[in-house]
Amino acid sequence: MIEAHSLAKTYGSKTAVDGISFTVQPGRVTGFLGPNGAGKSTTMRMIVGLDRPSGGAVTVNGKPYAQHKAPLHEVGALLDAKAVHTKRSAYNHLRALATTHGISKKRVNEVIELTGLGPVAKRRVGGFSLGMGQRLGIAAALLGDPQTLIFDEPVNGLDPEGVLWVRNLAKGLAAEGRTVFLSSHLMSEMAVTADHLIVIGRGRIIADAPIGEVIDGGGRLRTLVRTDQPAELRRELENRETSFVEMGPDLMEITGRDPRTIAEVALARQILIYELTPRQVSLEDAYMELTRDQVEYQSHPVGQASGQGSPPPQEDPEQQEVPAPVRKTGAHAARSGGTSA
Numbered sequence: 001m002i003e004a005h006s007l008a009k010t011y012g013s014k015t016a017v018d019g020i021s022f023t024v025q026p027g028r029v030t031g032f033l034g035p036n037g038a039g040k041s042t043t044m045r046m047i048v049g050l051d052r053p054s055g056g057a058v059t060v061n062g063k064p065y066a067q068h069k070a071p072l073h074e075v076g077a078l079l080d081a082k083a084v085h086t087k088r089s090a091y092n093h094l095r096a097l098a099t100t101h102g103i104s105k106k107r108v109n110e111v112i113e114l115t116g117l118g119p120v121a122k123r124r125v126g127g128f129s130l131g132m133g134q135r136l137g138i139a140a141a142l143l144g145d146p147q148t149l150i151f152d153e154p155v156n157g158l159d160p161e162g163v164l165w166v167r168n169l170a171k172g173l174a175a176e177g178r179t180v181f182l183s184s185h186l187m188s189e190m191a192v193t194a195d196h197l198i199v200i201g202r203g204r205i206i207a208d209a210p211i212g213e214v215i216d217g218g219g220r221l222r223t224l225v226r227t228d229q230p231a232e233l234r235r236e237l238e239n240r241e242t243s244f245v246e247m248g249p250d251l252m253e254i255t256g257r258d259p260r261t262i263a264e265v266a267l268a269r270q271i272l273i274y275e276l277t278p279r280q281v282s283l284e285d286a287y288m289e290l291t292r293d294q295v296e297y298q299s300h301p302v303g304q305a306s307g308q309g310s311p312p313p314q315e316d317p318e319q320q321e322v323p324a325p326v327r328k329t330g331a332h333a334a335r336s337g338g339t340s341a
């Protein structure tokens with residue numbers, strides 16, 4: 001289990017991590033999401049003692065990382081796949097790590113097999129592709145058979161087979177009761193790998209909830225409704241929890257009411273409905289909405305510089321209001337709510 005309490009990190013005047021508290025529980029895959037520069041890597045580096053917190057604390061299995069006598073058996077981390085001795089072979093790199101903890105050659109061979117590095121194990125790491133480097137980093141993380149695993153962008157550079165392998169590996173490790181904490185910018189992959197999500201923006205937590213809750217925005221169902229009488233139907237359904245977006249003369253999206261209720265109200269008022277479609281929100285949609293105001297490095301369409309049709313950059317991003325976090329237990333406050341037409 002990983003527990004962070006008011007964890008903070010500043011670099012000069014830059015606040016990378018702004019006093020965050022969270023728990024990464026064993027037995028499930030916890031995804032760590034956030035825009036570029038949000039503070040994910042800094043947080044992960046603090047967990048494994050590579051960065052010293054400016055404030056607060058973080059423990060792994062009840063102790064700060066540095067206090068574990070045999071940390072490789074406690075936490076396996078893939079943080080920077082390039083941080084290896086490039087002249088060594090993959091085998092020798094893993095052997096060197098293993099000897100620091102009295103880990104057997106047998107285990108070295110096991111993780112080489114497990115990560116598919118067998119054919120290149122005797123080759124110099126310096127010549128490795130990005131994907132092979134990632135596999136080596138994962139092999140090193142698994143070496144001590146640790147209870148807690150931290151993977152920063154593990155699928156970066158992997159081919160589709162490798163991506164699938166990491167997905168199954170992460171799920172398998174969690175199913176064995178281990179703590180698995182992984183970051184990725186690949187939303188489609190995160191959607192099928194993670195059970196729980198922690199989302200950060202500008203160093204603060206903006207969501208900490210089961211993935212289903214993050215995706216559906218706390219049960220705010222969206223339904224596409226096609227009817228000849230949108231105004232009448234809207235009048236009948238209108239209340240504080242329900243919002244409407246007009247999408248055409250006979251089409252609207254209703255948020256906050258389930259399809260059956262919409263159909264019942266329409267039936268009672270003799271309003272003809274000829275389409276009623278629950279809308280699937282993807283993790284990517286939910287993530288984009290959650291982090292809309294948290295993006296530090298804003299991009300613009302090709303040929304359109306800032307200020308030419310795109311929203312201007314924030315003058316002082318540090319002063320931005322951070323929305324209330326999505327919490328594990330209850331209704332969501334993070335989303336700005338439905339748009340009223």
Ligand SMILES: Nc1ncnc2c1ncn2[C@@H]1O[C@H](COP(=O)(O)OP(=O)(O)OP(=O)(O)O)[C@@H](O)[C@H]1O
Nearest residue numbers: 011014015016034035036037038039040041042043
């Ligand atoms: N050693 C450092 N010195 C100064 N600033 C740093 C340092 N490391 C990180 N930062 C800054 O801290 C902020 C958080 O960086 P971090 O790498 O943790 O973000 P991230 O969420 O991992 O981003 P990405 O998705 O791009 O990897 C960024 O603004 C970054 O520029």
